Every structure is written in C-alpha cells, then in structure tokens.
Amino acid sequence: MASNLLKGTMILTVGLLLSRILGVLYVIPFYQLVGEEYIGLYQYAYVPYSIVLAIAVSGIPIAVSKFVSKYNTLGDYATGRKLVKSSMLLMAVTGVLGFLVLYFLAEPIAHLVIKDKDTLITVQDVATVIKYVSFAVIVVPVMSLIRGFFQGYQHMTPTAISQLIEQIVRILFVLSGAFLVLKVFDGTEKTAVSFAVFAAFLGAIASLFVLYWYWKKLRPEFNDLLKSSGNATSNVSLKNIYKEILVYTVPFALVGVINPLFQFVDMITFNRAMAMIGISGKESGIYLGMLNLTTHKLVMIPVMLATGFSMALIPYITSYYAKQDFAQVRKSLDQTFQILLFLTVPAAMGISVLASEFYLVFYDQSDAGTAVLAHYAPVAILFALYPVTTAILQGIDRQKLIILNLLVGILTKLVLNTPFIKMFETDGAILATACGYTVAIVLNIVAIRKTLHYRSEMVIRRVFLIIVVNLIMLSLVFISKWSIEHLFTVDSKLEALVVIIVCAIIGAAFYGYVTLRLGLAQKLFGERLTKYTKKIGF
Structure with missing residues (x-):
C-alpha cells in the first residue's frame, strides 16, 4: 500500500508541480505586458471564478474517486460505471448553471470589491473580466467527473496529464492574446486582461479532449473488471448513489472553496480597511494584487504536494477503512504527515528567506513585494496541512466535522481581517489567514485523534x-x-x-x-x- 500510495502521489504531484511552475512562469511575461497597476484586475476575476467553481465541482473528483474506490473494493464495479453514465448530463447542467450565476452576478460582485472614485480600475472593468472568465465553468464539471472516476481506479496519470495540458493551452492563449491586443492591435491593458481570463475556457476544452483519449485507452480494462466481477448491473439505486455522492461532495466543495473564500474576504475588506488608515485606493489595489496574485502564485508552489497527497490518499484510506483495517489507516497517516512536512517546510521557508530574489526574478525589484512574500511564504505549510487533514476526515466518513471546522476557520478570518489590516496593513491580512487556517487544522487533528485514537x-x-x-x-x-x-x-x-x-x-x-x-x-x-x-x- 505504502509504495502504491507514494507512486500515486508522485504521479499527481509531478503533474501538479509542472502545472504550478508553468502557472508561475507565465506571470513573468504577462506582468511585463500589462504592468503592476493592471495585474490586480486579473485576480479580481479569478477569485469569484474560483469560488463558483469550487462550489460547483471542486469536491467532484475526490468524491467520485472515494465512491468508485469503495464499491470497487467490494467487487461492485458496476455501481461506479452507473454513476458516471448517469452523471454526465447532470454535470453539464451544473456547468451551465454555474456559468449563468457568475455571468449575471458579475456587476454586483464588482460593486462589492471596488469603488470607482479613487482607483484606476472601475466597477465595469471588474464586471467585464468576471463575465469573460465565467465561460470556463461550463466545461469543468464534466471534466472533474471523469478525473474522479480514473482516480477511483488508482489511475492518477490522466488527471496529472490533463491538468498539465490544460495549463499549457491556457498559458499560450493568455500570453498570445495579451501580446496581440497590446502590441499588434494597440488595445488597452484592460482588454488584454479580459482576453487572458477567457483562456481558462480554452484550457478546459483541451483538458477534456485529453481525458476522452484516456477514456478510450482504458475502457477495455474497465470492461474486463466489470465482466470478471460477475455483476454487470448495479443493484444500488440512483437515488442512493446521488445521496452518497452528495454526502461526499459537499464537504470537499467547501474545502476547495476555503482558499478563494479567504481571498474573497480580502477582496471585500482590504481596500476599505486600508482606506480607514489613510492609504489610497490605488496603493491598496497594488498591495492587494501582490497578496492575492503575484506572491500567492509563488506561495502555492509547495502546496501542490499536499494536493497530490490528498487526491491519492482518499481512495486508499477509504478502502482500508471499509475493511476496518485500522492499522493500515494509521500507517498511511504516519507516512503522509512525515513526507508532507519533510518536503513542504524547506520549500516554504526557502522561498521566505530568498523572497527578494524570487520577487525580482518573477516580477520586479520591490521592497513591498519582497516583504509580502517573505511573510506570506511560511503560511504555505498551513495551506499544505489543511487539505490533507480534511482528506483524512473524508476518508473516515466525518463529513459534518469538515464543514463545521471549515466554517469556524473562515469565521476566524472574517472577524480578524479588518482589525489586523488596520494594525499591520498587508501583514494583517496574512496573519488573519494564518489564524483561520490554524484553527481549522487544529480542529481537524482533534477529530482525527478522537475518531481513530491516533497518536504517534x-x-x-x-x-x-x-x-x-x-x-x-x-x-x-x-x-x-x-x-x-x-x-x-x-x-x-x-x-x-x-x-x-x-x-x-x-x-x-x-x-x-x-x-x-x-x-x-x-x-x-x-x-x-x-x-x-x-x-x-x-
């Protein structure tokens, strides 16, 4: 089990690492094209997009992988196939609904996060980029469903490769679109950002084609397993299937939304809190862009390891927990916590120590950017621990505790954010984020210890x-x-x-x-x- 878990984790981690590296590298030329003052417009689109996407689909891959893994362990390969066939239309409808919600709420969201009178970026600018990015929500639900099915069979490669291709295609269109708008057609930076966020839709389409190719390649294997089980049809009703999937999905939809939701709290409070202490809207907008986009891109690099672990860990924990093999569950927890910290701590702290060099390489020389990155980088350790602890609770069927602990963490961030920003400016938002994540992680670990009597x-x-x-x-x-x-x-x-x-x-x-x-x-x-x-x- 340990070697299979590590292999599955490494496949996902390598794919996520390459995707994350590309996701950071493309910001270098994009930053040079649109400039520091307009780079923040990009994150104004992506934070609400990430929230809607997380609510709509972020729990789907993990929930489906958990569901499929559970029934495969019981020798019932038909139920997982039944889930995928019946859910395709449902996911397509979910994507369209998510798109409509984000598209038509673009202007109200823009009014929440910005005021026209003292900023370069207007409410209409923010609403426009949100509308452009909303198209990607149409495709992602179906894509997430297929990824989860593959992971339930411990096939991690399709997810890793599709994520990588999605990122490559998206980046190509981001940079080529911005270059053409600014250098060929003499357009504005705001128009370039609008085209750049639309690239998320094109990347998702490319990913879907990759997953379809893997589906054709692996379908004979899935059919053989179905025949060998001697049960070609599922005895589980669709009602019970969707009820179980809903129980799995809701907690992880909330887990997926925690980081963008923390960023959204910053979006609706940061500029106002900074204005209270006399900092102009233009200056606070630049700081918010540093916090939620430029430094955040670098801070999230070490976190990809945790994402790989959480995605690969759930099917294994689910399988052993279903067999009541608690010794193997505890063994997998021991290995996960140690390897996670072994790799994440030096990466996060290294970025902090070399913050000035990292910010100069990726963006420009900036004392403010260096300070934000140096103070923000250690929080990556918390970003890494949170998805793994929630994955463990999900694997042992403690979904209600995930929701409760998450809400307490977000409430902590919401309560502390404005007073901390007024006291410490940008560092206050970072500190509030660290406090919110710490509260949620501690509550998760307490729940794990009580449920599994786990202490090592x-x-x-x-x-x-x-x-x-x-x-x-x-x-x-x-x-x-x-x-x-x-x-x-x-x-x-x-x-x-x-x-x-x-x-x-x-x-x-x-x-x-x-x-x-x-x-x-x-x-x-x-x-x-x-x-x-x-x-x-x-």
Whole structure:
C-alpha cells in the first residue's frame, strides 16, 4: 500500500508541480505586458471564478474517486460505471448553471470589491473580466467527473496529464492574446486582461479532449473488471448513489472553496480597511494584487504536494477503512504527515528567506513585494496541512466535522481581517489567514485523534527532527545569501536567479546529506531509496 500510495502521489504531484511552475512562469511575461497597476484586475476575476467553481465541482473528483474506490473494493464495479453514465448530463447542467450565476452576478460582485472614485480600475472593468472568465465553468464539471472516476481506479496519470495540458493551452492563449491586443492591435491593458481570463475556457476544452483519449485507452480494462466481477448491473439505486455522492461532495466543495473564500474576504475588506488608515485606493489595489496574485502564485508552489497527497490518499484510506483495517489507516497517516512536512517546510521557508530574489526574478525589484512574500511564504505549510487533514476526515466518513471546522476557520478570518489590516496593513491580512487556517487544522487533528485514537510519538519525534534540521539548513542558506550579496549587488533577474540556484543547491545538499546520514529520508521513502543510498555509503 505504502509504495502504491507514494507512486500515486508522485504521479499527481509531478503533474501538479509542472502545472504550478508553468502557472508561475507565465506571470513573468504577462506582468511585463500589462504592468503592476493592471495585474490586480486579473485576480479580481479569478477569485469569484474560483469560488463558483469550487462550489460547483471542486469536491467532484475526490468524491467520485472515494465512491468508485469503495464499491470497487467490494467487487461492485458496476455501481461506479452507473454513476458516471448517469452523471454526465447532470454535470453539464451544473456547468451551465454555474456559468449563468457568475455571468449575471458579475456587476454586483464588482460593486462589492471596488469603488470607482479613487482607483484606476472601475466597477465595469471588474464586471467585464468576471463575465469573460465565467465561460470556463461550463466545461469543468464534466471534466472533474471523469478525473474522479480514473482516480477511483488508482489511475492518477490522466488527471496529472490533463491538468498539465490544460495549463499549457491556457498559458499560450493568455500570453498570445495579451501580446496581440497590446502590441499588434494597440488595445488597452484592460482588454488584454479580459482576453487572458477567457483562456481558462480554452484550457478546459483541451483538458477534456485529453481525458476522452484516456477514456478510450482504458475502457477495455474497465470492461474486463466489470465482466470478471460477475455483476454487470448495479443493484444500488440512483437515488442512493446521488445521496452518497452528495454526502461526499459537499464537504470537499467547501474545502476547495476555503482558499478563494479567504481571498474573497480580502477582496471585500482590504481596500476599505486600508482606506480607514489613510492609504489610497490605488496603493491598496497594488498591495492587494501582490497578496492575492503575484506572491500567492509563488506561495502555492509547495502546496501542490499536499494536493497530490490528498487526491491519492482518499481512495486508499477509504478502502482500508471499509475493511476496518485500522492499522493500515494509521500507517498511511504516519507516512503522509512525515513526507508532507519533510518536503513542504524547506520549500516554504526557502522561498521566505530568498523572497527578494524570487520577487525580482518573477516580477520586479520591490521592497513591498519582497516583504509580502517573505511573510506570506511560511503560511504555505498551513495551506499544505489543511487539505490533507480534511482528506483524512473524508476518508473516515466525518463529513459534518469538515464543514463545521471549515466554517469556524473562515469565521476566524472574517472577524480578524479588518482589525489586523488596520494594525499591520498587508501583514494583517496574512496573519488573519494564518489564524483561520490554524484553527481549522487544529480542529481537524482533534477529530482525527478522537475518531481513530491516533497518536504517534514517532511522528512527533520525527517532525521535531525535521524542524531542527530545517532551522540549521535555513541558517546556512541565509549566510550563503548574505555572503553573495556582499560580493556583488543583486539588481538584475539573472543575478537574482544565480543567487536562488546557488543557495538552493547549498540548502538541498545539506538537507539531503543530513537526513540521509540520520536515516530519516530512507525511513520515509522506503526500500527504493535505501537501495540507492547504500551504494553511496548511507
């Protein structure tokens, strides 16, 4: 199980990593095309789009994978097939309804987040980009359903590849559209952003074609499993199927919406709170763009590991929980928490230490952008832990607790956001986000402990060891950065990239050497790693 879980996680993680890297890299030329003042218009469209999308479909892949995995474990392959066939039309209708809601609510949403009188971006500008991005909602529900079906059979590759192709196609249209509008047709930055957000629809169409290709390729395997089960028709009624799927989907729809909902809280409170302390709408709009788009893109890179884990973990936990094999459930939890923190902590903290270089490489030299990124990057650890803890609760059928804990976390963010922004400006919004996520994660862990009687002294010891090694490694990276900056002034993208590469190599070499020497890496990643490390003397 451990090796299969790790393999499935790595497939999803590699796909998500490449997709996330592309999702960050394209911002570099796009930022240069539209400029710092108009980049914020892009995030004004994507935050409400992400919320509608999360409510409509974000729980579908995980819910369907959980449902299919459960019935496949019981030898009932027909019920999963019945779900997919009957849900295609339902998902298509859901997509159209989601599109209509977002399209016709575009202007009211725009009035919520911005005022015309003191900003470059008007209410009409925000409404326009929201309408353009709403078309993508039509396609995504069907796409999510098919991805979930594949994951239920532990086929993670179709999801990973389709996500990657979706991102590539979207980025090509974002950049080519913006370039043509601005450089060929002499259009405005606002028009370029409108075309850029419409690219989400084109990327989703491309992803759907990839999934269809995989469906044709894997259909013989699915048919063979159906025949071998000796039960070609399902005895479970559609009513019971949809009831069970709804129970699975609702919590994860809310889980998927937590990050964009936190961003939406910033959208409706940030500019007003900053105005209360005398900061102009133009300046606060730039800071909000840094918080919700430019730095957020970088902060979310380490989080892709958690997303891969949560998607791959649920079918396995569901399967063992259905068999009442609690020893395997606890073993999978031990492995997940350790590997997650082993990889996420150094990535998040490394971005924080090298914040000035990262912001210069991807955007421009900016003291404000550097400060926001440096303070925001460690929150990625919380962003990573949250989906994994909710995936565990979903796997052990504690959906109501997921909803309750999520609502408490969002309420914490909502209550603290305005007073924290008034006290600490942009850092206040970051702090409120950290507090909201921490509350939700702690409540999730308490629920896991009570339900599974899960407590591992070994995990606590290893997490403590990971933290200690990371602190030493980060000190070494900081000294390396300080030494380089005293040799020459870092004021170009190439020089900043050199600093990042040199410091990353030094940090990774130290982290790898120490964790291999201590035997920690071998214990986490199993026999395959041990086989290679023995050859080099570890």
